[in-house]
Amino acid sequence: MSALTVLASSGDEFGAPTPEELFQLPPIIPGVDWFTKPVLLALLSSVLVIAFCWAAFANPKIVPRGVQNVVEYGYMFVRDQVARPFLGKDADRWMGLLVSIFFTVLVWNLMGVIPILQFPVASHIAFPAVLAIMVYVIKVYLGMKHQGAVGYFKNMMFPPGLPKPIYVLLAPIEFLSNLIIAPFTHAVRLFANMFAGHMLLAFFSMVGFWFLFEKLTPLGAPVGVVGVVMTIILTGFEMFIQFLQAFLFAMLAAMYIGGSLHAEH
């Protein structure tokens, strides 16, 4: 959809899509400024996650059938790969949050390769930021609750067992990395991956569209074929990245929470 608008405005010359063209989308209903494609997809993602989980877990059976099998597989994945390694015996208490984060981010990301929709929600920083800030607040709150306000900062900035002069260097670095940079990278890692992935897919699909449909020439056709092939390959690759980033985002959340529950050594 976005490729068409780009093509219309670029005249005779092939022009690579710019971030502005790809990511600054007009309101779906003219006049309602807030209701853009990413907003629609974010809401749709929530509906999808809830619908799937409801179908699977509203009336869970001891012997799973159909949808329950699939969603349960996702649940098991989060429990065994995300929650348990970082939270240990507290894993079950945080499964609700971690499952919500993982499924939401996964669906947000997968929106990038679903035909027609084709826009990763997380490529707009606001969405990953909301989750990252929430995890950050939980992390600091739990840290102060379980280790004490002073103890939390002391454990973070002055880990025991190091020579005294090191702390001069270590304390500010630890403070910066834990309290300033961590939430930022948490959100930006997801955002940037989705942003770049979407640009890549858009670029190659536009190459294919331009050289095979818009301006079909003997010389340009092979380039168009390359564009189409690359689009297909990169879509597969992108699906892997989308899953990986969702997994990583949930994993980091579990790691931050686990780190606050139990002081690191």
Added chain:
Amino acid sequence: MTLAATLLAAEGGANPLIPHDYELIVGIFAFAVVFLVVGRMLVPRIQKTLAERTDAIEGGIKRAEDAQAEAQALQQQYRDQLAEARQEAARLREEAREQAAQIKAELREEAQAEARRLIEAAHAQIEADRQQAFSQLRAEIGRLSTDLAGRIVGESLEDEARQRRTVDRFLDELESSSAQAVR
């Protein structure tokens, strides 16, 4: 974070690192709904089901063990009963054999008694017959004696010697026949 955002925002108007306000609000709303429904309502349910499943599997294993133990006990019981039944059968056979032997002995005894009785009856019959014969013989002897006497008296006593011989012969005859009858 805001610091970084402002720094990057200085570069140009459309900075992808600056979140839109409405997207933040929608993001919060979208996740809150998911968390409330999925995280708060549905995850506890599946956790409960998973715990129940674990229980069911462990319970199943326990039940299987119980069933096996029961089966073994039952088998042992059957084996005991079978051995008992065999013993009982052997005992019954032994008893039957004894009874048969006893019955046989009794029958033999009875048969022997019967035989004895028959023999005795036969003896008695013979004795009676003999007595009867003897008494008849006696009468016969009397008659013959009278006959002889008549004949002797009737015949002229021609010869004394002859007479004597006749009497002697008669007496001898009589003696021998009487001895035969008595025997």
